[in-house]
Amino acid sequence: MEILDGKHIAQTIRQELHEQVESLIRRGMRVPSLAIVQVGNNPASTTYVTNKLKACREVGFNARLVSLPADISQQQLLAKINELNSDNSIDGFIVQLPLPSHINETTVTCAINYHKDVDGLHPHNVGLTALGLPGIVSATPRGIRELLMRYGITTEGKHVVVIGRSNIVGKPMAMLLMQKPYLSLPKMSAASLGDATVTLCHSKTRNLKQICLTADIIIVAVGQPNLLTADMVSEGTVVVDVGINRIDDPSSEKGYRLVGDVDFQHVAPKCSFITPVPGGVGPMTIVSLLQNTMQVYMDSITV
Numbered sequence: 197m198e199i200l201d202g203k204h205i206a207q208t209i210r211q212e213l214h215e216q217v218e219s220l221i222r223r224g225m226r227v228p229s230l231a232i233v234q235v236g237n238n239p240a241s242t243t244y245v246t247n248k249l250k251a252c253r254e255v256g257f258n259a260r261l262v263s264l265p266a267d268i269s270q271q272q273l274l275a276k277i278n279e280l281n282s283d284n285s286i287d288g289f290i291v292q293l294p295l296p297s298h299i300n301e302t303t304v305t306c307a308i309n310y311h312k313d314v315d316g317l318h319p320h321n322v323g324l325t326a327l328g329l330p331g332i333v334s335a336t337p338r339g340i341r342e343l344l345m346r347y348g349i350t351t352e353g354k355h356v357v358v359i360g361r362s363n364i365v366g367k368p369m370a371m372l373l374m375q376k377p378y379l380s381l382p383k384m385s386a387a388s389l390g391d392a393t394v395t396l397c398h399s400k401t402r403n404l405k406q407i408c409l410t411a412d413i414i415i416v417a418v419g420q421p422n423l424l425t426a427d428m429v430s431e432g433t434v435v436v437d438v439g440i441n442r443i444d445d446p447s448s449e450k451g452y453r454l455v456g457d458v459d460f461q462h463v464a465p466k467c468s469f470i471t472p473v474p475g476g477v478g479p480m481t482i483v484s485l486l487q488n489t490m491q492v493y494m495d496s497i498t499v
């Protein structure tokens with residue numbers, strides 16, 4: 197069994213991006229710039245936003261936090277988004293989710309200029325992913341694809357089971373995996389994955405265990421600790437755990453620890469490769485956001 201070390205791969209990619217930024221500076225060019233909009237101060241969101249800004253600054257991007265009060269009206273938020281849409285000093289921006297319940301997330305996502313949508317969640321970019329055309333790929337699926345590629349794991353002809361049908365992970369992941377690789381190739385990638393036979397499972401799926409037992413690769417994005425247990429996994433399977441769950445742990449300083457959706461202790465010995473939580477998909481999601489920002493920047497200077 198080999199660990200798919202997302203922390204290490206993300207560090208390598210950050211180094212590559214840093215070198216690209218240094219080269220831009222040497223040539224007297226401006227550096228890529230990302231803004232993050234945070235509404236309210238949900239502690240989990242604050243942690244994610246802080247980590248994203250830190251990663252941005254580490255590679256030499258300009259990073260800007262746009263912090264807005266939790267009681268901001270939807271109209272005021274949309275006005276802020278319009279401002280960022282037309283701000284030429286920003287290559288890309290994201291609105292950190294979830295948003296307060298009085299704001300419609302779909303309306304907000306659709307209001308972002310899709311050229312600047314570095315989370316890859318705007319219907320235009322989702323549509324390009326579905327068609328296998330170059331566009332901005334949703335950060336987590338892009339990160340998983342990169343992680344598999346860098347470990348030399350191919351998907352051609354393989355049975356990949358994706359558990360979870362969210363718009364940010366499950367659906368775009370399934371779309372990327374089933375594409376003909378040359379069609380799904382984004383401009384920034386040296387290689388791609390695809391040509392898999394994909395089964396997308398969700399809360400209403402029957403016989404999840406039987407389906408998983410026929411998988412070469414299982415990607416779990418549900419948000420339920422121990423959803424994937426050892427009896428659901430065949431010997432040699434590749435397992436990618438997207439889940440992030442807080443469970444009580446009085447022995448830890450914070451009183452909780454993070455676990456994924458996989459019963460790691462019992463599943464790992466059966467796998468050929470497996471991602472840990474933390475240190476697997478999470479760091480790859482953050483670095484994908486940086487890669488998407490660099491992609492948008494490169495497109496803007498080559499137009």
Ligand code: NAD
Pocket residue numbers: 336359360361362363364365366397398399400401404417418419420438439440441477478479481482
């Ligand atoms: P979500 O929370 O929107 O939806 C969960 C999905 O799980 C649904 O599609 C549902 O049909 C499915 N599901 C629920 N119970 C199921 C069951 N018993 N069997 C099969 N499927 C079931 O999904 P999300 O936003 O993709 O988040 C999923 C998890 O991934 C969460 O823990 C989230 O925090 C985590 N996440 C991690 C990253 C990362 O970077 N590591 C990024 C995004 C999401």
